[in-house]
Structures are given as structure tokens and as C-alpha cells.
Amino acid sequence: MRKQSRITVILAVLLGISLLLSACQSAPAPSASSSKPEEKAKTESKEPYKIGVLTTLTGPPAFVGNDIRDAAVLEVERINAAGGIDGHPIELLVEDDGGDPSKAVTGLTKLIRQDKVLAVTGPFIGPLEASLRPVAEREQTPFVVICPTIPELRAKKDKYAFNIAQPESARVGAWLDILKGNKYTKVAGITSNDPVLLASFKLLQTEARAQGIEVIVLPDAVDPNAVDLTPEVTKLKELVAREKPQAVVSGVWPPSTPTLLKTMKQLGVEIPTITYDAAADPFLFAMGGDELNGLLLPGGKVLAGEALPDSEPQKAVIIDFKKRYEGKTGRPASALAGDSRDAINIIANALKVAGPDKAKIRDAVEKTTNFVGVNGVYNYKPDDHEGVSKESFAIYEVKDKKFVFLRVVK
Template sequence: MRVTVLAAMIGALCGAGAASCEEAIKIGAVYPMSGPVAYDGQTLLQGARVAVGEINAAGGIKGRKIELVVEDGACIPAQSVAAAEKLVSSQKVVALIGAFCSSSTGAVMDVAKRHGVPMVAGISTAPNLTERGNDYFFRIPATSAMLAKAFAKPMLKLAGGSKFGFLVVNDDWGRSIIDSYSPALTAEGASVVAQQIYDTNDSDLFPYITNIKRSAPDAVVLAGNTQNAVALTEQIRQMGLGSKFFGEGSFAAKTYYKLVGQKGDGIYGLMSYVYSIDNARNKAFVAKYQADYNDLPTTYSASGYNEVSVVADALSRADIADPKAIRDAVAQTDMEGLAGRIRFTKAGQGYGFNVYLTLSKDAQPLVADQAVISAPN
């Protein structure tokens, strides 16, 4: 009798709040929790957790909570692959998100396809990722090529001259910036006078900056996550390089400003997100993020939030037991993100949202220009 009564009580409780009784839906995140971009990986995770909390507080997905299961990929391709295999094979996740660095994302997307599990990336802007024919991979943000197409003309105008240099990190993302911005800028009348590529673990960047300075560029395109962006800014200011600067990465993040202060003033950012975006969803996200972490979100925080939000939106429309149905639901995404609509092309490339050209002033990012990313031709 006691067992029967207890079972009835549990059944009544589950009926009143099924999300607390059914097994959680697991989403697997391959994020850099260690290594040179671990700080950025932590802000990425914080943004993802805000989305998880928001969704679960609203009742979860079809009465079930979602659970974020995180493995450290460290932005090392081999480690990221091992992390993804563990998440899919052992944790039985229904989708993957990550893996931050383009080289690691390129490796993990093969795991996703092999296992038939959809993967959504919120960063990783190397253009070739969506050119590989992997129909289980979806990338939300604009690629470097899309940002270059959007902002090459205003960049040339703001540079005050036609000579451009590049100082970028030695990975798929950094090299893709040279490959993307060079033709976009030269099509507008610019010339490329210098290219310098540094390793992500380099702390002494003076030799690269010296080589750039010798070429006397009117403007320099930079690429760096927080650790590298801070080092670049500090050492460029010490060298007295008088060029204009345009940076992809962390050059408009609150964490960056905390470390460089007004030394970052005058640097332009090429961004998919800034925390000052004026729409209801972003305002709610910023408020919740500040309440949870006592800080403003970075572009990486927004990326984590968008990754989870896209997966959750797809799960709400799909048979959760059918990986192919989840993949198809992701492909049909048409939802409001933090910077506008999020949709995907047949190749899995996100479009429909705004991107931003920011100017740092008084250690704050001011929006100098913006553009809507249309579906690529």
C-alpha cells in the first residue's frame, strides 16, 4: 500500500511539473576551457548557461529540461574531436555546439556528420567551414568574407589612405581574414603592403609590429581573441604605430576594455555583436547576464546564448528521438536572435542579422556603421 501511495504521489508531482521528472535533454558543448583562449571560452559558456536557464525557467522543451554537458576542447583539433566523441557516444547528446576556433570546429563537424548529430557553431568564421558539404553543420555568425564585403568601403574611407597591412593570428580564422579582406579592400581601391602572422602563444609581438611599421600602412587589420588583442594593443601603443586599426575578435569586448582601458580608444571593431544593441531580446539577455555574472556580455557570451537558443528552438519543433528530424528543424530555423533574425542557407550559413563596425571611445564600443547580412549568392 505504501508503495502504491508513493507511486501515486510521484505521478501527481510529475503531472504538475513534468520537466522535473523526465530525463533532461542533453546538448553537448565543446568549448575551450583551458589554453590561451580559456578566458573567452568561459564567457562563451556563461552566455550558453543564460540561455539554458531562460529555457528551463519557461518550462523546458516539451516538458523536459535541457542540460548543457561541457567538454574542454582547448581549441586543439585532436582534443576537440575526442571531446565530441565522448559527448555523442557516452553522454548521448542530441546536438553539439562549439568548438570556438575554426580549426577545432572544422574537426568536430566531421564527428557530427559521422554520428548524424546536428552541430551549431556560434563563432568560427573561417569561410570554408560551410563550403565542405556537411549537411549536419550550421554556422550562425557572419564569416570574415561577409564582414569584409559589408565594411570594406567604409574601412577604406575611415583609413584616410589606401595602404593596408594585416597582423593576424596563425590559425584558420586569422589566415581567412587575409584571404577575405584583401580582395574586398583591393576591389575598393586599396593595396596590401604588409602581412604578419603571429602564433597564438606569442607574448612578444614587437618583431611583427616592427615589420608592419616599416611598410607605413594607413590602416592595419588585426585578429585576436582577448589575450592576443590585449597584447597587440599594449605593444602597438608602445611602438607608436600611427595607423588606423580594424580588429576582428575581442576588440569591442568589456573584458578587453577592462585590461587595456583607453589604450583601445580609436580602434575599430568588426563585430557580429555589441552589448548595446537596442532590441527587447538583447536588453533582456544583458540584464540577466549582468545579474548572473556581474559583468556585461561579450561577443562570445552572445555566441553561446545564440547556439543554445537555436538548438532549443529546433528541438521544440522536432521529434527529439530522431536526430535527422532535429537536423532538419535546425535547417528550417527562422527565429529572432540577439542581433536580428537567424536563418540558414542550404549550406548551413547563417544570415538575416545585423553586423557592426564599432569605434572604441572612452573604453566603450560606439556603433559607427552597421549592415544586414543577406543570404549569400
């Protein structure tokens, strides 16, 4: 027995050392990382305005969820350092949605009822939106959603929910820009089984037809969690052999995109590939290398940064944000970080006009006009709670693990 316990101790020490080693090597954690109130204001005199952030901090999508929190913290620090909202500091409350609808609903309800926030931003995971919108609506709390919405939810005309991410019409506009730019007249489509993307492909087919471009979408949507895509690519191969399209438009989820391209190459499906905006994030390159070369995609302008033409109104905002965000976190500024920055500023601007009154804040958000953000120039209207169009996208080509800026969508 004594011998056994000695081995245990040695092993425990070894494991401890190896864990420590790996922890020391990992990137510096952002300073504000708990779900406690993030900011102690310099202007202590006036009562703080509370804003809630609902994002995914645990579970598989957490690696992008941190970007949303860190960008929100960064903006709140900036606003408070400049004197807050008429002297009222902003207090940020962060809740983890765990990527799970029931956890997200609990988190949102807690933020609204217990923490009494004036407005909430988040989440970025599409499937959570449907269960969260009714809560914000019932609690009459302004809710600036980061993920894109779907036609079914848009049709409900919620009063309190606004979206930051581009609607599918913007994505389709950007895709058509790419298709026309390359003079494609016949393309194939493959997509993950995701309502946002299915709606995008439906719209693409109609709009492309009006412009003389035929889009043949593979009837089977790809399982978003599929590990091996050989069966899907085999189906695509048959479609390509039969219809001879000039390119493939892919709505396959970004984590599977390198696998898709690698499998296409292996099975000899050599055809230009266009994917969608969610893939425009540097995390793509941790998973794939050469097979990504030549991939065309629309994406937020934040990736282009200095490469944007000077005539671009968003350029100054983007460069300022990138500098501050990258300086603080040590990570490249992603589109989602920019989305979070825009959401906080739209809410802060509304607070400036409306004060701590949720109904008035909602009205003020709806009146947002020409707000130049990182993700786009926002113009919310009573019948348009998405506020951005295809012009907010830039087009990139992947070259050697970099997104090379080609042009802004016109």
C-alpha cells in the same frame, strides 16, 4: 629538524591565508559550474531532451569559455521554467575541450555515444572545428558550432554542422563599411597566422579592389603566441613608410592587440587602426588603456545594448539577455555568451518541431528562418550553414576603455 617543521607549519598557514583572501575577493562563481547534468526539471513527468555543450573550461582561453557555459545554463533554465519543450525538460551536459583537438574529439564522442545527446553546441576555438566536424558527421548529430568556419571546411558541405559566428564575408563587409565611411583608398594589413583571418584578408583584398581600395597586406603573418611584437611592428613601419597607407587593418589576435598598439605608438607608427570582431570584448581593457583609444572595429551588437536604434529588430532580445545574464553572473554579456544563447535557442526551436530525432532536428535547424538572436538574424539554408551576414555587426570606436557604438553595418 623540529625547528624546520615549525617553519613549515607557519609558512603553510601563511600561504593558506593568502590564498583564502584572494579567493574571497574574486567574483562570485556561477551556481552551475560542474559538468554534471545542470538542470533538475520542474516537469519531471516527461523524459528530458539532452543537449551537449563543448567549451574550453581549462587552459588559457578558459576565461571566455565560461561565458558559453553560463549563457547555455541560463537559457536552459529559462526554457525549463517555461515548461520545457512540450513538457520535456532540457538537460544540459557540459564537456571541457581543454582547447585541445584530441581532448575535444573525446569530449564530443562522449557526449554523443555515452550521454546520447540530441545535439551539441560549441566550441569557440577555431582550430578545434576541423577535427570535430567529421565526428558530428559520422555520428549524424546536429552540431551548432560557435566559432567561425574557414573556406576549406565550408567546401566540404557537411550536413550536420552549422556555424553561429559570422563568416569572413560578413567581417569583410564590415571592414569595407569602415574603410568607405572614412574615405580610405589605401590601407595596410597585418594579421596573425590564423586560417580564418588569412582567408578574411584574401577576401578583403579582392572585394576592396572592386571598390577602388588598395589593401597591402604584410606578407608575414604574426605568430599568435608572440610576446614582443617589436619585430613585426618594425616590418609594418617599413611598409607604412614605403606605401603611405591611410590606415592599418589588423587581424592580430585580441590578446596581442594592446601590445600591437602600444608598440606602434612607441615606434612612431602613428596611423588609424582597425581591428576585427573577436577584439570586441571588454577583456581587452584589462590589458591595455590609452593606446586603445581610437581603435575602430566591427563587433556583435550585444555590446551596444541600449545604444542601438529602436528600429533594430535584435534590440529587445539583446536587452532581455543582457539583463538576465549580467544579473546572474555579475559579468558583462560578451559576444560569445550571446552566441551560446543563440545556439541553444536554435536547437530548442528545432527540438520543438522535430522531437527527439537527430536527423529531423538537423532538418529543422537548416530550415531556421528569421530567428532573431543576440548575435544576428539567422537564416540557414541547405547551401548556407552560417546564416548571418554583415548586417549582424555594429561598428565601435574605443574611447576611455569603452566600446562606443557608432552605427550598424548596412
